[in-house]
Amino acid sequence: MKEWTKLVIIVAVFAAAWFLPVGNERFMGAVHESLTLVRWYAREHVLLCLVPAFFIAGAISVFVSQGAVMRYLGPQARKVVSYPVAAASGTILAVCSCTVLPLFASIHKRGAGLGPATAFLYSGPAINVLAIILTARVLGAELGIARAVGAVIFAVIIGLLMHFIFRKSEAERAEDAPMVLPPEDGERTLLQNGLYFTAMVGILVFANWGKPGAGDAGVWATIYSAKWVVTGLFGAALAWFIWRWFESDELLDWTDESWGYAKQILPLLLAGVAVAGLLLGGPGGGDQGLIPRHWVEQAVGGNSLQANLFASVAGALMYFATLTEVPILEGLLKSGMGKGPALALLLAGPALSLPNMIVIRSVLGTRRTAAFIGLVIVLSALAGFVYGTLF
Numbered sequence: 001m002k003e004w005t006k007l008v009i010i011v012a013v014f015a016a017a018w019f020l021p022v023g024n025e026r027f028m029g030a031v032h033e034s035l036t037l038v039r040w041y042a043r044e045h046v047l048l049c050l051v052p053a054f055f056i057a058g059a060i061s062v063f064v065s066q067g068a069v070m071r072y073l074g075p076q077a078r079k080v081v082s083y084p085v086a087a088a089s090g091t092i093l094a095v096c097s098c099t100v101l102p103l104f105a106s107i108h109k110r111g112a113g114l115g116p117a118t119a120f121l122y123s124g125p126a127i128n129v130l131a132i133i134l135t136a137r138v139l140g141a142e143l144g145i146a147r148a149v150g151a152v153i154f155a156v157i158i159g160l161l162m163h164f165i166f167r168k169s170e171a172e173r174a175e176d177a178p179m180v181l182p183p184e185d186g187e188r189t190l191l192q193n194g195l196y197f198t199a200m201v202g203i204l205v206f207a208n209w210g211k212p213g214a215g216d217a218g219v220w221a222t223i224y225s226a227k228w229v230v231t232g233l234f235g236a237a238l239a240w241f242i243w244r245w246f247e248s249d250e251l252l253d254w255t256d257e258s259w260g261y262a263k264q265i266l267p268l269l270l271a272g273v274a275v276a277g278l279l280l281g282g283p284g285g286g287d288q289g290l291i292p293r294h295w296v297e298q299a300v301g302g303n304s305l306q307a308n309l310f311a312s313v314a315g316a317l318m319y320f321a322t323l324t325e326v327p328i329l330e331g332l333l334k335s336g337m338g339k340g341p342a343l344a345l346l347l348a349g350p351a352l353s354l355p356n357m358i359v360i361r362s363v364l365g366t367r368r369t370a371a372f373i374g375l376v377i378v379l380s381a382l383a384g385f386v387y388g389t390l391f
Contacts, residue, residue, distance in 0.1 A: 029288035030278050037277030037319070038270060049099040050266065052204040057102035058258030059200065061109060062250065063193065073112035073120075079160070086112075086119040087127065087155040096320065097356040098269055099204075100124030102261040105363050114170050114364075118372055119159030121360070126151040126351040135326055135346065142391060143339065147346045150383050154347060158375050165371055188245050196241045202234035265359050272355025276319045279354075300332065300341040303388030305381065311341035312381040315349030316357075316373065325349050340388020348380035 021027040071077060072085050104121040112120075127148070136144025163170060188196075207228075212221040223230070242251065281289035299310045320328070329342055352373060361369040 026288075026290065030281075030290045033282035033288045034274045034277035036282040038274050040283045041270070041273045041319075045096070045099070046266075048207045049096065049204070050102070050262075050269075052200060052207070053099045053102045054258045054262045054265075055254070056197070056200050056204065057106035057261045058254050058256075059197065060103070060106040061257040062253045063196075073107060073116040077113065077116070079115075082113065082116040083119050083156045083159055086116040086159060087123045087152060097125045097351055097353045098273075098319075098359070101265055101269070101356065101359045101363075104360075105261060105265070106257075108363060113163065114166055114173075114368070115159040115163030117159075118162045119155045121372070122158050122351050122376065123151070123155040126347065127155060139326065139329065139333070139342070143343060143346070146343050146387055150343065150347050150387075154376075154379055154383075157379065158372070161375055162368070162372060166368060192241070192245055196238070196245070199234045199238035199241060203231055203238065206231045206234065264362065268358045268362060269355045272353070272358040273319060276317065276354040280314075280318050300337045300345075303338045303340040303385065305385055307338060307341045308344045308384040308388065309377070309381040311337075311344040311384060312348040312377045315345035315347075315380070316352040316377050317354050318349060319353040319355060320349050338388055339391055340384040340386075342384070343387045344380045344384025347383055348376050352376055 073082050100121060103124065104117060107120060108114075108117040132144055132148045132151075135147050206223070209224050209227040212224055246254075277289070279290050300307050300314070315325075325346065329337075329345060332345075333339075333342055357369065357373060360372065364372070
C-alpha cells in the first residue's frame with residue numbers, strides 16, 4: 001500500500017471519528033440494532049447453519065474428485081447437464097444467502113464453471129422448497145407459484161449470462177486447468193460417499209427446520225416436533241461413517257479445508273451483518289436503522305419500474321434468514337406494498353445480502369461480483385414489473 005493511500009485512510013478514519021453523531025438518537029438506535037443483529041446471527045446461524053456448511057464445503061474440496069466436478073459443472077460440461085444439476089443441487093438445501101457461500105466457494109475452487117457455479121449460488125437460497133411453500137400458504141398460491149417459477153428460471157438465466165459475459169476469461173481458465181483424468185477407484189464406493197454427504201446435508205436441513213405457524217399441522221409440524229431426533233439420527237450415522245470409512249490423515253485434511261473456509265468467510269460475514277443492521281435495522285423488523293422503514297414502505301407502493309427496482313435493491317441489501325422474508329413481506333404488503341415489488345423483493349432478497357456480497361467478492365473478484373449482483377437486481381425488478389402488470 002502506497003504512503004498517500006495510508007494517509008487518505010487515516011484522514012478518513014479521523015474525520016469519521018470527529019463527526020461521529022454519538023448524541024443522535026437515530027444513530028445510537030442504529031448502532032444498537034447492528035449489535036443486536038450480530039448477536040442474533042451468531043446465536044441462530046453460526047453453530048447450526050455455518051458450521052455444518054463449512055464442513056460440507058471442506059468435504060467437497062477433499063473427497064469430491066475434481067473429475068466429477070468438471071464432468072458435471074466444469075466449463076466444458078454440456079449446458080443441458082450442468083445448469084439443471086447446479087439448480088437442482090440448490091433446491092435440497094434450505095439455506096440463506098450466507099450459508100450457501102462456503103458451498104459455492106468449494107465447488108468453484110474444484111473447477112466448476114462460472115455459469116454453473118453462479119447458478120448454484122443463486123439457487124441455494126432462492127429455490128428453497130420450504131420458503132416457497134410458506135410463501136404460497138401465507139401470501140397466496142399466486143405469489144408462491146410466481147416465486148418458484150421465477151427462481152428456477154433465474155438460476156439458469158443468470159448462470160448462462162455470467163458465462164457469456166466472462167466467456168473469454170472462462171476459456172482461459174479452462175485452458176490453464178490441468179487435464180482431468182478419470183477418477184481412480186478409492187476405498188469408498190459411490191454409495192458410501194453419497195451416504196456420507198447425505199448425512200451432512202440432513203444435519204444442515206433438519207437442524208434448521210423452521211417452526212410452523214400457530215395452528216399449523218401436517219407434515220411440516222410433525223417434522224418440526226421431531227427435528228432433533230432426526231438430526232441426531234443423521235449425526236449418529238455420520239459418526240459411524242467417519243469411524244468405519246475414513247483414515248486419520250483424510251480427517252485432518254477435511255478439518256484443514258473446513259477451517260480454511262471458516263477463516264475466509266466468517267470475519268467478512270459478521271462485518272457485513274453489522275453493516276446491514278446499522279443501515280436497515282435488526283432482526284425484529286423495527287424502525288431503528290439509519291434508513292427509516294417507512295421510506296421503504298412508501299417507495300414500493302404501486303407497480304412502477306421505480307418501485308420494483310427499489311424493492312429489488314432494498315431486498316438485495318437486506319439480510320433475510322431462511323423463511324424470515326415471508327413475515328417481513330406480509331407486513332410490507334399490509335402497509336401498501338404492490339404485488340410486483342413484492343415478487344421483486346422475493347426474487348432478489350433471499351439470494352443476496354450485504355454480507356453475502358462482501359464474501360462473493362473475495363471469491364470471484366469485483367467485476368464478476370458486480371455483474372452477478374446487477375443481473376439479480378435487474379431481472380428481479382423486470383419480473384416484478386411484468387407480474388404486477390399482469391396480476
